[in-house]
Amino acid sequence: MERALAAVLRITALSGAAVGVPARQDRNTRADKMFEVWLSAVEHHTPGRLDEAAASIATWSRRDLTAALDRVKRDRLETDPNPANRILIRAAFLHADIAVLHRTARGYTLPSDDASTLVAKDGRQLGRGGRTVHWDMGRKALDAVLPDPAREDRVRLWYQTTAAILQYWDEFAELEPHLARARQLFPRDAALLVVAGTMHEYYAESVFQNFMADLPGGGGQARRSLGVGSTSDELTQAESLFRRALETDPDRSEARIRLAHVLGREARHAEAAAELRQVLSTPLSPLLKHYGLLFLGREEQALGRPISAREAFEGAAALYPDAQSPRLALSELAHDAGDRVRARELLPAPGAATKEDSDPWRRFHRMHEQSVDELMAAFRRIPS
Amino acid sequence: MTRNNLLVPCVTCLTSVVVSAQTFTSRVESVRVDVLVSDERGPVLGLQASDFEIDDAGVPQQVDLIAFEQVPLSVVLALDTSDSVAGEALERLRDAGRMAVEALKAGDQAGLVTFATTVSVRAPLTADAARLRLALAQPVETGNTALVDATYTALALAASDTARPLAVVFSDGADTASFLVPDAVLATARRSDTVVYAVRTNQRSPVRFLDDITALTGGRVLTIDSSGKLGTALLAIFDEFRHRYVISYRPRGVSRDGWHPLRVRVKNRRVTIRARPGYQAGS
Numbered sequence: 001m002e003r004a005l006a007a008v009l010r011i012t013a014l015s016g017a018a019v020g021v022p023a024r025q026d027r028n029t030r031a032d033k034m035f036e037v038w039l040s041a042v043e044h045h046t047p048g049r050l051d052e053a054a055a056s057i058a059t060w061s062r063r064d065l066t067a068a069l070d071r072v073k074r075d076r077l078e079t080d081p082n083p084a085n086r087i088l089i090r091a092a093f094l095h096a097d098i099a100v101l102h103r104t105a106r107g108y109t110l111p112s113d114d115a116s117t118l119v120a121k122d123g124r125q126l127g128r129g130g131r132t133v134h135w136d137m138g139r140k141a142l143d144a145v146l147p148d149p150a151r152e153d154r155v156r157l158w159y160q161t162t163a164a165i166l167q168y169w170d171e172f173a174e175l176e177p178h179l180a181r182a183r184q185l186f187p188r189d190a191a192l193l194v195v196a197g198t199m200h201e202y203y204a205e206s207v208f209q210n211f212m213a214d215l216p217g218g219g220g221q222a223r224r225s226l227g228v229g230s231t232s233d234e235l236t237q238a239e240s241l242f243r244r245a246l247e248t249d250p251d252r253s254e255a256r257i258r259l260a261h262v263l264g265r266e267a268r269h270a271e272a273a274a275e276l277r278q279v280l281s282t283p284l285s286p287l288l289k290h291y292g293l294l295f296l297g298r299e300e301q302a303l304g305r306p307i308s309a310r311e312a313f314e315g316a317a318a319l320y321p322d323a324q325s326p327r328l329a330l331s332e333l334a335h336d337a338g339d340r341v342r343a344r345e346l347l348p349a350p351g352a353a354t355k356e357d358s359d360p361w362r363r364f365h366r367m368h369e370q371s372v373d374e375l376m377a378a379f380r381r382i383p384s
Numbered sequence: 385m386t387r388n389n390l391l392v393p394c395v396t397c398l399t400s401v402v403v404s405a406q407t408f409t410s411r412v413e414s415v416r417v418d419v420l421v422s423d424e425r426g427p428v429l430g431l432q433a434s435d436f437e438i439d440d441a442g443v444p445q446q447v448d449l450i451a452f453e454q455v456p457l458s459v460v461l462a463l464d465t466s467d468s469v470a471g472e473a474l475e476r477l478r479d480a481g482r483m484a485v486e487a488l489k490a491g492d493q494a495g496l497v498t499f500a501t502t503v504s505v506r507a508p509l510t511a512d513a514a515r516l517r518l519a520l521a522q523p524v525e526t527g528n529t530a531l532v533d534a535t536y537t538a539l540a541l542a543a544s545d546t547a548r549p550l551a552v553v554f555s556d557g558a559d560t561a562s563f564l565v566p567d568a569v570l571a572t573a574r575r576s577d578t579v580v581y582a583v584r585t586n587q588r589s590p591v592r593f594l595d596d597i598t599a600l601t602g603g604r605v606l607t608i609d610s611s612g613k614l615g616t617a618l619l620a621i622f623d624e625f626r627h628r629y630v631i632s633y634r635p636r637g638v639s640r641d642g643w644h645p646l647r648v649r650v651k652n653r654r655v656t657i658r659a660r661p662g663y664q665a666g667s
Contacts, residue, residue, distance in 0.1 A: 205560075206560055207561070210558040210560070298568075301568060324503065324563075325563035328563060328564055329563065332568060332569070335572055335576070336571070336572055336575060338575075340540070344540060344541060347537050347541060350508045352505075359502065
């Protein structure tokens with residue numbers, strides 16, 4: 001670490017030597033000092049901690065942060081990019097950490113970079129919000145890695161982890177450009193393809209589509225800036241992304257379950273059921289098995305096979321006994337079979353508190369193969 | 385969904401008519417049809433069985449029974465408590481619920497469902513007004529809007545052999561959370577005798593699911609400009625529902641399975657009839 005720091009400081013010194021008139025000299029003196037602060041933050045930050053290093057640059061403007069990055073790019077030793085690459089990658093992790101550690105349920109406790117984000121809940125616009133500059137700075141730092149950031153495993157892991165985090169937070173205004181760049185760099189990365197597919201799968205849901213439809217002009221501008229198409233367009237995109245993920249990694253169970261869910265939404269019930277039967281024949285976590293059975297029940301119901309549907313829903317309910325969704329589906333099947341007593345028994349118990357967390361369906365729009373906690377831990381273990 | 389000479393059915397049976405167990409999917413012994421007859425002055429009262437004509441799948445049927453106000457109600461209120469209905473709006477919702485409870489008559493039963501991201505049955509069907517008031521006062525869940533799940537719950541909970549089932553769904557937005565599929569719940573509604581009414585507060589995009597299920601069951605959608613008017617809307621629905629006729633017949637000359645389109649007419653009168661357009665029997 002010390003060697004790399006020395007190398008970059010040497011770059012700084014070389015750059016400083018090129019200054020001329022006093023006014024310019026003042027500016028450069030300030031720029032030099034800021035660069036030193038930035039560089040020190042990059043070097044001394046402890047991953048996962050809102051330490052002094054992170055705090056020292058957390059509120060910087062885009063212009064100042066960009067200037068620091070530009071300095072690294074401009075002054076790197078062209079013959080040996082490694083010291084600069086190391087700084088750039090550490091910088092990306094620092095910027096991501098600053099964003100993560102300053103995020104609350106109400107948003108970022110950092111100065112907003114702009115006010116371009118629509119804040120929505122329950123399909124309604126609550127207002128506008130700002131984005132933090134640090135995600136973009138992280139991307140820009142990695143873009144500067146030479147000779148090709150796509151060759152760096154740490155860059156791949158940075159994108160895999162941060163994309164999953166942004167998706168978990170439903171932060172689509174940031175996830176969209178994040179994934180766009182990630183997929184340019186790693187077009188066949190199955191993990192990134194599944195995150196992108198999950199995003200488009202969610203864009204097809206009524207929570208998004210109704211929100212867009214209710215915006216002035218049918219949400220045309222918001223659709224363009226966020227990249228949200230019609231339900232059918234989004235389902236088509238999601239299907240394509242899940243299929244590409246499965247081409248790369250056929251054992252990626254979550255991708256197959258999501259593919260089946262999308263096919264079901266496209267009314268391709270027989271195809272969906274076939275995918276689900278295939279994935280259910282493989283070892284699955286209880287959560288993924290629950291989803292597989294839940295959607296299989298739905299497809300069997302749509303195919304007019306109530307007995308198979310009931311078996312699947314019962315299997316899903318057995319895995320998560322407090323989950324409301326499979327029990328409602330079983331109630332519906334009983335009602336359709338004329339057994340109204342059983343249908344009523346399967347409704348939520350009177351007076352019983354229903355916990356949202358007890359029903360995995362309520363969080364299906366987020367990826368499940370790895371928890372965010374696991375991803376964050378892995379993220380912070382990345383060697384520098 | 386208001387048209388002349390439209391109809392309505394409801395598979396099932398009043399207790400006084402026949403059947404006890406509701407196995408109408410395999411054997412339709414009696415069909416019950418809930419009908420609102422109105423003209424420019426409002427509901428038309430005083431009609432007799434002989435005034436009605438019903439075609440079941442194009443086959444004229446003999447109307448056996450006609451009931452009016454003497455049949456009690458089995459009403460379930462499904463109230464949206466999602467994030468979009470918070471604070472003062474939620475209190476107005478509770479006030480409206482209390483007004484509905486006060487409007488119940490002897491023999492009526494009511495149940496209460498609330499919904500946000502999940503659905504809760506706050507009170508099963510009961511004639512105990514105090515229990516209903518207590519249920520209305522309980523804290524509610526917040527979050528997204530499981531409108532389809534809640535509508536199904538209300539429809540299934542209201543089902544009754546001895547009373548006229550009515551589900552009233554209040555929501556100020558579209559579904560954002562349900563697991564049940566709208567088409568599947570609509571299919572269930574075709575087999576159910578519950579009439580679904582809906583009340584919406586906002587003027588945004590129409591909620592097609594509510595339009596469809598109210599049309600399929602013979603109810604309708606009322607739009608109000610604020611939740612403060614929900615109580616009045618609920619009373620209007622109760623009043624309208626109490627002025628509906630329940631007519632019944634034993635299907636003759638028709639298949640026991642499949643979709644049965646219905647056509648209800650009133651002889652020699654220029655009236656508007658609101659009723660369900662058909663019912664699903666058998667497999």
